[in-house]
Amino acid sequence: MRWLRPHEDCPMRLVLAIDFSAATETAVEEVAARPWPAGTSIEVVHALDPSPVLESNLVEEMTRRANELVARVAERLHAKPVILDGDPKAAIPDYAKETGADLVIVGPHQQSGLAIFMLGSVAKAVVRYAPCSVEVIRGLSPKDSPRRILLATDGFELSMLATRSVAERPWPAGTEVRILSAVELALTTFEGALEPPFVNDRAMATIREAGMQHAQDAIAGAEAIVAGAGLKTSESISVLVDSPKQIILDEAKQWGADLIVVGSHGRRGISRFMLGSVSEAVATHAACSVDVIRKRVP
Numbered sequence: 650m651r652w653l654r655p656h657e658d659c660p661m662r663l664v665l666a667i668d669f670s671a672a673t674e675t676a677v678e679e680v681a682a683r684p685w686p687a688g689t690s691i692e693v694v695h696a697l698d699p700s701p702v703l704e705s706n707l708v709e710e711m712t713r714r715a716n717e718l719v720a721r722v723a724e725r726l727h728a729k730p731v732i733l734d735g736d737p738k739a740a741i742p743d744y745a746k747e748t749g750a751d752l753v754i755v756g757p758h759q760q761s762g763l764a765i766f767m768l769g770s771v772a773k774a775v776v777r778y779a780p781c782s783v784e785v786i787r788g789l790s791p792k793d794s795p796r797r798i799l800l801a802t803d804g805f806e807l808s809m810l811a812t813r814s815v816a817e818r819p820w821p822a823g824t825e826v827r828i829l830s831a832v833e834l835a836l837t838t839f840e841g842a843l844e845p846p847f848v849n850d851r852a853m854a855t856i857r858e859a860g861m862q863h864a865q866d867a868i869a870g871a872e873a874i875v876a877g878a879g880l881k882t883s884e885s886i887s888v889l890v891d892s893p894k895q896i897i898l899d900e901a902k903q904w905g906a907d908l909i910v911v912g913s914h915g916r917r918g919i920s921r922f923m924l925g926s927v928s929e930a931v932a933t934h935a936a937c938s939v940d941v942i943r944k945r946v947p
Contacts, residue, residue: 683790782943
């Protein structure tokens with residue numbers, strides 16, 4: 650199988666967070682099947698947080714099983730096994746920061762049958778608090794087959810990082826990248842004002858025009874980076890919407906995307922784009938895997 654590679658490989662430091670759920674096996678298989686840049690290292694991490702009321706023999710059994718799980722997965726992926734102490738919602742983000750990880754990978758495991766979202770509490774905490782990019786893996790991509798990647802961009806710094814993260818990884822030949830810029834227009838009140846300011850039709854038209862122009866510029870910039878890596882760009886879309894989250898989810902579902910890539914937040918102003926709440930909502934509700942890209946915190 651021929652793989653498309655960027656002009657220069659960029660090794661990554663991956664942290665794969667696992668537990669005893671079925672979602673873990675899916676994440677492991679996807680990591681094993683997916684191509685990564687040459688020199689990439691993987692650490693397989695499990696956070697052990699037994700209840701203080703458990704008897705010592707039960708704690709010992711939990712520890713034994715955790716070590717066996719991590720060792721087995723690490724051997725399969727030629728990775729480093731790591732057992733963490735403490736609540737995984739805090740221990741995993743903390744470990745990612747301590748080790749300078751580039752990407753934390755988690756499955757969408759539900760801890761409770763009462764959970765109403767598609768993302769479990771641990772995965773949601775990692776998406777929210779990790780100091781680096783996070784990928785939530787849902788389902789398996791067909792091995793060695795082209796991927797469909799939906800890239801959401803606003804043209805600002807973190808979206809450019811998201812675009813480069815796609816361009817810098819190797820992908821199977823025939824992989825398509827669809828670029829989406831969803832412009833959310835919001836009118837805000839002046840601080841202390843009793844009523845919202847009046848905006849006439851002409852002013853609104855100017856706001857819309859500026860928003861669409863920025864979206865088109867963002868798409869053009871992303872297309873140049875993606876094409877420069879030898880990747881095929883599919884249809885590119887710029888739209889004015891009330892909910893960027895929903896247009897991203899709908900487009901991914903309709904197109905049959907394997908992966909959504911989105912920056913963790915954007916800027917506020919006349920046109921508001923990928924705010925942190927949008928990327929978290931996409932990671933929570935998407936039916937496919939999601940990469941939430943953020944600048945790594947030193």
